[in-house]
Amino acid sequence: MTSPGRAPSEGSTDHGGRADLVSRLLVEVADGDRHAFELLYDETAPMVHGAALRVLRDRELAAEVTQEVMVEVWRGAARFDPARGSALSWIVTVARRRAVDRVRSVQAQRDRDELASVRDYDRPFDDVAETVTRSEERDRVRNCLGTLTDLQREAVVRAYFGGRTYREVAEDVAATLPTVKSRIRDGLHRLRTCLGVDR
Numbered sequence: 001m002t003s004p005g006r007a008p009s010e011g012s013t014d015h016g017g018r019a020d021l022v023s024r025l026l027v028e029v030a031d032g033d034r035h036a037f038e039l040l041y042d043e044t045a046p047m048v049h050g051a052a053l054r055v056l057r058d059r060e061l062a063a064e065v066t067q068e069v070m071v072e073v074w075r076g077a078a079r080f081d082p083a084r085g086s087a088l089s090w091i092v093t094v095a096r097r098r099a100v101d102r103v104r105s106v107q108a109q110r111d112r113d114e115l116a117s118v119r120d121y122d123r124p125f126d127d128v129a130e131t132v133t134r135s136e137e138r139d140r141v142r143n144c145l146g147t148l149t150d151l152q153r154e155a156v157v158r159a160y161f162g163g164r165t166y167r168e169v170a171e172d173v174a175a176t177l178p179t180v181k182s183r184i185r186d187g188l189h190r191l192r193t194c195l196g197v198d199r
Contacts, residue, residue: 152187
């Protein structure tokens, strides 16, 4: 199995170059290459987040959907069929589908709540536990963000919670694209370590 061996270069951010890179990485991810997945994550997660944010209009929900999509990409890479389109298009389609599903789920829950007048009653234990768990996860992420340097935190927050591309982040903070990519990559590494995410 051939490993890319390095992070995407600045030239890979053009559409054709990015599409080729993502396709190559997805093939390697399908073979279980974790390093390829890290590179694929760095390359596509901001775009996934932006696609989800455009549908959901809610940063926290978009961040949750982004994580769900990236997990689906890791688990489902082997099922990708290149005959049906590019890897990049497939990932964006997964993101949009997940975001639309989340909108429908949220709306359906609101409809059920209104019909049953749930607001007048205590929520079932499972719902309360899920809410507490999500709140704890958000607190963990916030605490771990606090372990980053100011420059890393600014870059990560702009990219993953602000829906900005790496290039847009570089323009926002008046830094070169490789510098911003390095800050985000190092910041994500520290976040994964802090959160205890398996690598």
